[in-house]
Amino acid sequence: MDILISGLLLGGTYALIAMGLNLQYGVARIMNLANGEVLVMGALASFLAFTAASISPLITVFLVAPLAFATSWLVYRVLLLPLVRRARTQGQLEVDSILATFGMAFILVGTMVLIYPELFAYSFLAVPVDVAGTTVAANRLVAFGGAVAISLALYLWLNRSNAGLAVRAVAVSPMAAGLVGINVERISALAFAIGGTITAMGGVLISTFVTLDPSLGVIFTMKALIIVIMGGVGDIRGAIVAALILGVVETAVATLIDPGLTLAAAYTIFLLVLLFRPQGLFGRRPA
Amino acid sequence: MLDINGLTVTYGLHAALQGVSLTASKSEIVVILGANGAGKSSLLRAVAGISEGTVSGEAALAGQSLRQMKADRIVEAGIAFVPEGRGIFGDLSVWENLMLGAYPERARASRQENLEKVVALFPKLAQRRNQTARTMSGGEQQMVAIGRAMMSNPDILMLDEPSLGLSPLLSGELFENLSRIRETGIGVLLVEQNAKRSLAIADRGYLIENGLITGADTASALLNDPAVQKAYLGSG
Amino acid sequence: MTQGQPILHVESLSKRFGGLVAVNNVSFQVLEHEVMGLIGPNGSGKSTTMNMISGALKPSSGAIILKGQDLTRKKPHEIARSGVSRTFQLVRILPELTVLENVIAGGVFGHARRWGKEVETFAAELLARVGLEGQSGKPVSALTYIDQKRLELARALASEPEVLLLDEWLAGLNPSELTVGIDLIASLRQEGRTIILVEHVMDAIRSLCDRCLVINSGARIAEGTPEDVLSDPEVIRAYLGDG
Amino acid sequence: ADPIKIGRVVHMTGPAAGGDAASHSPNVELWVSQVNGRGGLMVGGERRPVELVEYDDKSNPAEMIKAVQRLATQDEVDFLLTPWGTGFNAAAAPIFAKYGYPQISVTNITDEIEELSERFPNMFFTLGNTTGFVEGLRDTLNKLRDNGAIGNKVAMVNVADAFGIELAAVAREVLPAAGYEIVFDKSYPLGTADLSPVVKGAKATEPDAFIAFSYPPDTFALTEQAIIENLDVGAFYTAVATAFPAYAGKFGSKIEGNLGAGGVNLDLEPMTEYRTAFNALHGNQPEYWAAATYYASLQVLEQAIEGADSTDREAVTEYIKANSFDTALGTISFDKHNESKHYWTVGQWHDGQFNAVAGVGVPVAVEPVAKEGWN
Amino acid sequence: MNISALAMPGAAALLAAAACVPFVADGYWLSIAVTVLMYAALATSWSLFSGPTHYIALSTGAFFGIGGYLVGLGMSDYDQSFWAMAALAPVVATALAAVIGWATLRLSGVYFVIFTLGLAEMVRNLVSWVQNNFLGSRGLYVLTDLDETHIYWMLLAVLAAVFVFGWWLGRSRLGFALRILGNDEAVARHVGINTARTKVLMFMTTGFVAALVGAIVAPRYYYIEPNVVFSPELSFVVVIMALLGGTRKLYGPLLGVLPFTLLWEVISVSFPNATTLVLGLAFLLIVYFLPNGVTGLFGKLLAGRSS
Numbered sequence A: 001m002d003i004l005i006s007g008l009l010l011g012g013t014y015a016l017i018a019m020g021l022n023l024q025y026g027v028a029r030i031m032n033l034a035n036g037e038v039l040v041m042g043a044l045a046s047f048l049a050f051t052a053a054s055i056s057p058l059i060t061v062f063l064v065a066p067l068a069f070a071t072s073w074l075v076y077r078v079l080l081l082p083l084v085r086r087a088r089t090q091g092q093l094e095v096d097s098i099l100a101t102f103g104m105a106f107i108l109v110g111t112m113v114l115i116y117p118e119l120f121a122y123s124f125l126a127v128p129v130d131v132a133g134t135t136v137a138a139n140r141l142v143a144f145g146g147a148v149a150i151s152l153a154l155y156l157w158l159n160r161s162n163a164g165l166a167v168r169a170v171a172v173s174p175m176a177a178g179l180v181g182i183n184v185e186r187i188s189a190l191a192f193a194i195g196g197t198i199t200a201m202g203g204v205l206i207s208t209f210v211t212l213d214p215s216l217g218v219i220f221t222m223k224a225l226i227i228v229i230m231g232g233v234g235d236i237r238g239a240i241v242a243a244l245i246l247g248v249v250e251t252a253v254a255t256l257i258d259p260g261l262t263l264a265a266a267y268t269i270f271l272l273v274l275l276f277r278p279q280g281l282f283g284r285r286p287a
Numbered sequence B: 001m002l003d004i005n006g007l008t009v010t011y012g013l014h015a016a017l018q019g020v021s022l023t024a025s026k027s028e029i030v031v032i033l034g035a036n037g038a039g040k041s042s043l044l045r046a047v048a049g050i051s052e053g054t055v056s057g058e059a060a061l062a063g064q065s066l067r068q069m070k071a072d073r074i075v076e077a078g079i080a081f082v083p084e085g086r087g088i089f090g091d092l093s094v095w096e097n098l099m100l101g102a103y104p105e106r107a108r109a110s111r112q113e114n115l116e117k118v119v120a121l122f123p124k125l126a127q128r129r130n131q132t133a134r135t136m137s138g139g140e141q142q143m144v145a146i147g148r149a150m151m152s153n154p155d156i157l158m159l160d161e162p163s164l165g166l167s168p169l170l171s172g173e174l175f176e177n178l179s180r181i182r183e184t185g186i187g188v189l190l191v192e193q194n195a196k197r198s199l200a201i202a203d204r205g206y207l208i209e210n211g212l213i214t215g216a217d218t219a220s221a222l223l224n225d226p227a228v229q230k231a232y233l234g235s236g
Numbered sequence C: 001m002t003q004g005q006p007i008l009h010v011e012s013l014s015k016r017f018g019g020l021v022a023v024n025n026v027s028f029q030v031l032e033h034e035v036m037g038l039i040g041p042n043g044s045g046k047s048t049t050m051n052m053i054s055g056a057l058k059p060s061s062g063a064i065i066l067k068g069q070d071l072t073r074k075k076p077h078e079i080a081r082s083g084v085s086r087t088f089q090l091v092r093i094l095p096e097l098t099v100l101e102n103v104i105a106g107g108v109f110g111h112a113r114r115w116g117k118e119v120e121t122f123a124a125e126l127l128a129r130v131g132l133e134g135q136s137g138k139p140v141s142a143l144t145y146i147d148q149k150r151l152e153l154a155r156a157l158a159s160e161p162e163v164l165l166l167d168e169w170l171a172g173l174n175p176s177e178l179t180v181g182i183d184l185i186a187s188l189r190q191e192g193r194t195i196i197l198v199e200h201v202m203d204a205i206r207s208l209c210d211r212c213l214v215i216n217s218g219a220r221i222a223e224g225t226p227e228d229v230l231s232d233p234e235v236i237r238a239y240l241g242d243g
Numbered sequence D: 001a002d003p004i005k006i007g008r009v010v011h012m013t014g015p016a017a018g019g020d021a022a023s024h025s026p027n028v029e030l031w032v033s034q035v036n037g038r039g040g041l042m043v044g045g046e047r048r049p050v051e052l053v054e055y056d057d058k059s060n061p062a063e064m065i066k067a068v069q070r071l072a073t074q075d076e077v078d079f080l081l082t083p084w085g086t087g088f089n090a091a092a093a094p095i096f097a098k099y100g101y102p103q104i105s106v107t108n109i110t111d112e113i114e115e116l117s118e119r120f121p122n123m124f125f126t127l128g129n130t131t132g133f134v135e136g137l138r139d140t141l142n143k144l145r146d147n148g149a150i151g152n153k154v155a156m157v158n159v160a161d162a163f164g165i166e167l168a169a170v171a172r173e174v175l176p177a178a179g180y181e182i183v184f185d186k187s188y189p190l191g192t193a194d195l196s197p198v199v200k201g202a203k204a205t206e207p208d209a210f211i212a213f214s215y216p217p218d219t220f221a222l223t224e225q226a227i228i229e230n231l232d233v234g235a236f237y238t239a240v241a242t243a244f245p246a247y248a249g250k251f252g253s254k255i256e257g258n259l260g261a262g263g264v265n266l267d268l269e270p271m272t273e274y275r276t277a278f279n280a281l282h283g284n285q286p287e288y289w290a291a292a293t294y295y296a297s298l299q300v301l302e303q304a305i306e307g308a309d310s311t312d313r314e315a316v317t318e319y320i321k322a323n324s325f326d327t328a329l330g331t332i333s334f335d336k337h338n339e340s341k342h343y344w345t346v347g348q349w350h351d352g353q354f355n356a357v358a359g360v361g362v363p364v365a366v367e368p369v370a371k372e373g374w375n
Numbered sequence E: 001m002n003i004s005a006l007a008m009p010g011a012a013a014l015l016a017a018a019a020c021v022p023f024v025a026d027g028y029w030l031s032i033a034v035t036v037l038m039y040a041a042l043a044t045s046w047s048l049f050s051g052p053t054h055y056i057a058l059s060t061g062a063f064f065g066i067g068g069y070l071v072g073l074g075m076s077d078y079d080q081s082f083w084a085m086a087a088l089a090p091v092v093a094t095a096l097a098a099v100i101g102w103a104t105l106r107l108s109g110v111y112f113v114i115f116t117l118g119l120a121e122m123v124r125n126l127v128s129w130v131q132n133n134f135l136g137s138r139g140l141y142v143l144t145d146l147d148e149t150h151i152y153w154m155l156l157a158v159l160a161a162v163f164v165f166g167w168w169l170g171r172s173r174l175g176f177a178l179r180i181l182g183n184d185e186a187v188a189r190h191v192g193i194n195t196a197r198t199k200v201l202m203f204m205t206t207g208f209v210a211a212l213v214g215a216i217v218a219p220r221y222y223y224i225e226p227n228v229v230f231s232p233e234l235s236f237v238v239v240i241m242a243l244l245g246g247t248r249k250l251y252g253p254l255l256g257v258l259p260f261t262l263l264w265e266v267i268s269v270s271f272p273n274a275t276t277l278v279l280g281l282a283f284l285l286i287v288y289f290l291p292n293g294v295t296g297l298f299g300k301l302l303a304g305r306s307s
């Protein structure tokens, strides 16, 4: 029980880390290596707002969203679209976007170091809450709530709205999407921007219980990539399920076996999933 | 309706299409015949706005130029395209494919009406509405692709080798269906290898060789032209 | 050339994808020097059968035996070495290799293995054989569609296979090209190659096959000479239509 | 007059950046502004200003080596400041030695001091050694045990990285030898997202003391989890970053009585002077551990240059070995292994300040007290 | 014919010239040269596998780390000589590469990329855990009498060996199989190539070289920390340098490493306070203005001159 609850909470955190990237990679076909840095940016914003102006992260989360959306949109239109347009194959785009977003990650880290080079440490809702007999931190619970709300909203949007249908169509086949009158570039930009927004919002929520510094982004990027791949590229359910599995497995291993083996366990699960379902939990077979 | 004028497509240094002009109207089937690599697909892809090459020349639908438009605007203008290899959403259901067909604004109002037309034409699509498109057989996928194109309420439907890989039975059905589509008032611009069958249902035809139009006539005239018979009807 | 002994035995072959039975308990034999047609409606399991013989798919049950050698559980490269060559339903050429290298690729690792000057000479001969002489230095992207098909055929021949699998090799050719294609396969038949042919082009089936197997929904519905099976009412109903 | 060129390699980004930004950089700024405020260092009868040349290595040792080489051979700096981190100081040692620069290392905690100083006679050690640190912790625990504040049961965790592994390995010998029973002993990887299983596991063993040989992000995470879980122990120790003002900034009064690596004696007059000057320049407090020692290392360099009355590196190195220096830590000198046996090992938070409660060769102003809950 | 006739003596002359660098370069330039050689060896061997197969392996950091770590561990804790450990480390890494190669064979494309990216993390964690629980070391010092000159020569030898191997590979069946595999794996299988074995073999080769390089440069670091030797950044940098140079030619990666290292250096020196930021900008510029890497640019220049 203990393990399950803590594990699910951790899984919620992972979902926050991975959902945005899943949209960006699944729909806009950009393997965004600056994903972690965007998350840390969100955390930095939250930290500065909290310490300098005593703004609660729960407010910052909504302040950050439009900003992240606008910048991500711009980044896609200005920096990434030229790469998408010139790429002849998916492989070429992958290489180009790895190089470009790696550069962006550097730029973001460099910028954050100029703004605030030390640890972003503040305390928000660090109070115990009892959930079915397990003590958990309120801030983690809030973040979990955020993860649930965001994934629910995302799921409904993707499956119930016209724009969501278009997003899924682009994820499946950009070429075919163009042929049914979907403006692929606009939808891709939209998906990329929403992905960036979710990641930045995740950063705000995560900063309430994780102490970060400007250089930690790469850790989140790696985790996010693993979750996205494990869940199946372009599938929101997959990312969420994979995140929860990882959360529970890591907690179980840390509690029952040895905390030193959590990451090893995570990778083992990852490998097992890929060996038995090479396309990821909810992924599509390669055509 | 669709007027193509001096259309040229080049891939790098190679000119696949060199100043091609042709027209297609509503309620007619126009077939384009040509050897492999003659530039037929290049032509359709350029009109549909998904050419990988450099396009120059003019293409207009009802007087509205399509040249500067992206694929999605062209669909909006009234041209639907079924590419070689069908280009359906393999991972979505049959029904979702059809619904996506009605994504363009011009098609939203008449969605129900078009859906009825499509289902009347391909009853199987209604039976298999929840099947993942990828798991359908080749012929069924072709129905999905054509049905989806019709859902966008087009004035002109362009098809690139729709009978490729279909069994004799299914390709027979396909050509019948094309005639029926014409009856609904849609113009059909068709690229086919199966010259005999396509000329049999077509109103007019064009011959294209090495990127140039080398002949244009009514379908029946083409069918009886000895040169055409030799080159495209395999009467040897 | 006269037909010889059976060299390929397919016994009770089945393939299931989840709930779908794509190939259902199919058995047949292929004789040496024979061209056997495998026809049937779309989705009837032809490609799946070919994929199992070439090892691309693992059979769910049944056996495939080539010249006494059990290929059922073998990997594709092992099967290729045992003497099975194939082309693909959608042409698959190696885009970054030259025309000649594409053919060499077939002759280095497969059934008959050559290397160095020897394989180059042999590959050049094969290119001439399929009508591509003088094109060996070209990048493959410069080839027309039919030439790409020729190239794929030359690659498949380069290992001197015991059995050649052609899956809709003629699809997409226009009538005049089709004539050329049919002639090319006919000349292979003359040489005494053993071929399994999947086609929807009835002219080709009629003129090329010694014998035909018709399947529908994964199961055999007819077998015999092209004339016989193509006039079989069941085959007409399921496959040909009355058109 | 001719400026004296001083080189430094900074970790602006990467895993070592946070430590550098907290313990080194602001002190370098402070020292340069003070020295140049005086008109420079007094050498050969004239004041020569200090000119700083800095490069960023992004926490990459290969980059650092290149940058140090560049400082030595291209910029031809007169002196080099030492980099942040044990590994970086080790990697830099051969180059410092090759060009004869004195290397007054600070953030460099190791038990290999003897061997290193033999190999690199220019290398000095100021922040203590691994065993010293663990012994300081043991002595602190002993005092608390003697007071009856804690019993013998110790839960120990460590970050599975060189620093944490090394300290934990020493502790596994030192603590049992002093009669402690290690009831919980686990490591966790750097970058672990959720440390609640660790704290829960430790709590389940009902320890009297909790010891974590931790790094900055996990120092924060472990403390927060302990608060959430209400881990009620008489001694709660975390390692690197406990001494950072950000630690108090985050947890406020809840960390009253927390123990941690480092600490300084706030009653020492030179320490107060240093902290006041720091605050005047930067508008905040320096951290309570290596910052003062790093500043002291700069003072040592300053006094050695002026004392040797030369920028000759050999002369300065000899001067450092032979003399004692008045620094923010008080008067310090180096033993035959170039080690300054003047350092604090354990500090404790009290009223928003982190006071040393154990040290080697330095006065300690306060005695450790038991931690009484998380309020 | 002309060019290849010149290639051998040309390469030999180049090698001889490179061997003399330590006699003329001062410490700084030598350390740049060491860096160049290190990355050149890593990037070239990386592209032997990843170039033709298009499998972007991000495992360099893992194998490099194993090399450095084993040297540190052996010398610090087991009193082994540097030479013994430098010989052992690549063998261990190769064995590990074999196991991982077999386990991940079914992964293609991006799945393989991500797995290899995680590999360095996983190995670092396992190694740390083992050390923590069973070895309990006290800091891994690599104290040798080797200086940068020796390291330079060793790396040069490794690089030369990698080039010779690459040259041989380009003419061998294995190399040809690799090219086919990179074009179309299904075709490769059906023409009789044991794609699994081919991939694993090459993966092992890159693992071997990376570990060897890691072992050789370990004395340069003096102190081995898992979180430094198992750096994911290294994996990325190697890939980026190789892609920048172009992976189609054997010398491609070298053409990436050289300008990249120098650019990196220029930026570090010119923008000491914003190195990372400016590097990021430089990266973007490279991606936009050098889409085909340095060899692509070369090709263009050559084509431009001949036409």
Ligand SMILES: Nc1ncnc2c1ncn2[C@@H]1O[C@H](COP(=O)(O)OP(=O)(O)OP(=O)(O)O)[C@@H](O)[C@H]1O
Pocket: B011, B016, B034, B035, B036, B037, B038, B039, B040, B041, B042, B043, B052, B053, C141, C142, C143, C144, C145
């Ligand atoms: N994306 C492309 N890049 C470069 N060349 C191309 C491209 N697409 C087509 N070509 C070339 O342009 C010419 C015309 O090709 P196109 O596909 O239009 O012919 P087609 O008449 O449709 O032939 P098929 O009957 O084989 O479909 C061919 O030589 C082909 O190789």
Ligand SMILES: Nc1ncnc2c1ncn2[C@@H]1O[C@H](COP(=O)(O)OP(=O)(O)OP(=O)(O)O)[C@@H](O)[C@H]1O
Pocket: B134, B135, B136, B137, B138, B139, B165, C017, C020, C022, C040, C041, C042, C043, C044, C045, C046, C047, C048, C049
């Ligand atoms: N990988 C797969 N997963 C699920 N179903 C599959 C798979 N491959 C084939 N099928 C299904 O198996 C059946 C047989 O397919 P197969 O490709 O063998 O048909 P075919 O006879 O070659 O048809 P065509 O003439 O259209 O090429 C089809 O219903 C198809 O949808």
Ligand SMILES: CC(C)C[C@H](N)C(=O)O
Pocket: D019, D084, D085, D086, D087, D106, D107, D108, D109, D127, D163, D240, D290
């Ligand atoms: C004193 C310390 C902060 C040293 C640092 N943890 C290191 O070992 O690199």
Ligand SMILES: [Mg+2]
Pocket: B040, B041, B042, B084, B160
């Ligand atoms: Mg075409």
Ligand SMILES: [Mg+2]
Pocket: C046, C047, C048, C089
């Ligand atoms: Mg088939």
